[in-house]
Amino acid sequence: MLTLLHHPLCPRSRYVRLILGEYGVETRLADEPFWERRDDFLMLNPAGEIPVLVADSMPPIPGAAIIAEFLEETHAPEDSEDRQLMPQSPGQRVEVRRLASWFNDKFHAEVSGPLVNERVFKRHMTKEQGGGPPDTDALRAARHNIRYHLHYIGWLVRTRDWLAGDRLSLADLAAAAHLSAVDYLGDVPWNEDEMAKNWYARVKSRPAFRPLLADTLAGIPPARTYADLDF
Amino acid sequence: MLTLLHHPLCPRSRYVRLILGEYGVETRLADEPFWERRDDFLMLNPAGEIPVLVADSMPPIPGAAIIAEFLEETHAPEDSEDRQLMPQSPGQRVEVRRLASWFNDKFHAEVSGPLVNERVFKRHMTKEQGGGPPDTDALRAARHNIRYHLHYIGWLVRTRDWLAGDRLSLADLAAAAHLSAVDYLGDVPWNEDEMAKNWYARVKSRPAFRPLLADTLAGIPPARTYADLDF
Numbered sequence: 001m002l003t004l005l006h007h008p009l010c011p012r013s014r015y016v017r018l019i020l021g022e023y024g025v026e027t028r029l030a031d032e033p034f035w036e037r038r039d040d041f042l043m044l045n046p047a048g049e050i051p052v053l054v055a056d057s058m059p060p061i062p063g064a065a066i067i068a069e070f071l072e073e074t075h076a077p078e079d080s081e082d083r084q085l086m087p088q089s090p091g092q093r094v095e096v097r098r099l100a101s102w103f104n105d106k107f108h109a110e111v112s113g114p115l116v117n118e119r120v121f122k123r124h125m126t127k128e129q130g131g132g133p134p135d136t137d138a139l140r141a142a143r144h145n146i147r148y149h150l151h152y153i154g155w156l157v158r159t160r161d162w163l164a165g166d167r168l169s170l171a172d173l174a175a176a177a178h179l180s181a182v183d184y185l186g187d188v189p190w191n192e193d194e195m196a197k198n199w200y201a202r203v204k205s206r207p208a209f210r211p212l213l214a215d216t217l218a219g220i221p222p223a224r225t226y227a228d229l230d231f
Numbered sequence: 232m233l234t235l236l237h238h239p240l241c242p243r244s245r246y247v248r249l250i251l252g253e254y255g256v257e258t259r260l261a262d263e264p265f266w267e268r269r270d271d272f273l274m275l276n277p278a279g280e281i282p283v284l285v286a287d288s289m290p291p292i293p294g295a296a297i298i299a300e301f302l303e304e305t306h307a308p309e310d311s312e313d314r315q316l317m318p319q320s321p322g323q324r325v326e327v328r329r330l331a332s333w334f335n336d337k338f339h340a341e342v343s344g345p346l347v348n349e350r351v352f353k354r355h356m357t358k359e360q361g362g363g364p365p366d367t368d369a370l371r372a373a374r375h376n377i378r379y380h381l382h383y384i385g386w387l388v389r390t391r392d393w394l395a396g397d398r399l400s401l402a403d404l405a406a407a408a409h410l411s412a413v414d415y416l417g418d419v420p421w422n423e424d425e426m427a428k429n430w431y432a433r434v435k436s437r438p439a440f441r442p443l444l445a446d447t448l449a450g451i452p453p454a455r456t457y458a459d460l461d462f
Contacts, residue, residue, distance in 0.1 A: 047337055058322045065296065066328045074321055090305050091289045097297045106278055
């Protein structure tokens, strides 16, 4: 049995949950208040960040990209190429990894990281841990930045069926995971790009997405259309 | 023929150069002033960052971690497990990727990124590009942070022959690449940890390291012992 140390609204943790869901890997979820820097948690991941996947007779697996590579190498359905989230050809693998990193790193730095940090994590933190009221400049910058990312998604799916090519891949899950955390907070301007919205509706309707749509945080209810497949 | 768009003192580019050197892959190097955001460069990597590896009949390959995975999948010597930089077992692969990310992401954010940016890249940038005199607070923080990273390296090689286990791996190349950029600038306090220094001397003496030790930047000469194998 696998255990994922996560936070329900951490975008990178959501990415891992989607992969586990697509591959049908049963996993126990454990909320980790990473900002407390618990000794037991730092033993698992000295970097002090979530997500961390804990598997039997394995070292702890830290970080969304490393967990994704691990799951590809150990849990991808070998008999069904249609269900694989990482294509086989070197060129396609580059494109999938490029876009997964685009969302896990760049979109996270410019949009989902600041929004979730300012609006969710900081509520739980003491002043010493970095808590306090949201930084309105950071929120404004993130809400500005998300527009060009939506247009980028729209541009990609105008030329391809899915973000990285003609099949669903890790790239779609990464993008949708980060957007879903922002969407929970009501900060995705879906009217900016119709194609991006249509693509998200397709990913959102997958069975693997259902557990994410059922998340609710105490004190921070989801945006009105967060769980609607027709939004 | 491969082409690597890089900067001689970019730590992540140095990591890729070391991998290419270890695997004996001939590569053309092209200096990329990424801060100018040339249109041709943004076409290759919309994220606007180096390194980018360009290979025939492949999409451009952006980012140190993605290039490393690509080279592992396409250029690792299949017939010689001793020369492979990525081990075969899932648990060892996790540890190699964890430490490569530790240096490419965490050490870069806390040490090598600020030092190289403040002392090298900003010299070339216009004010609009972010240029100007070095931020002394950023330099001070980076020079403080490097100490605990050196102790971490020392702690790792007290229990293992190499950073991630009993063989040289991508983890050693990542750590040494970032340290080498900082060492060029004379900012590694080697007396902090004798074991870390001994480990670095071993990596530094490898043939793949020689081209890095021959680098010299106009206007910024290397520190006195930068190229010495006995330092």
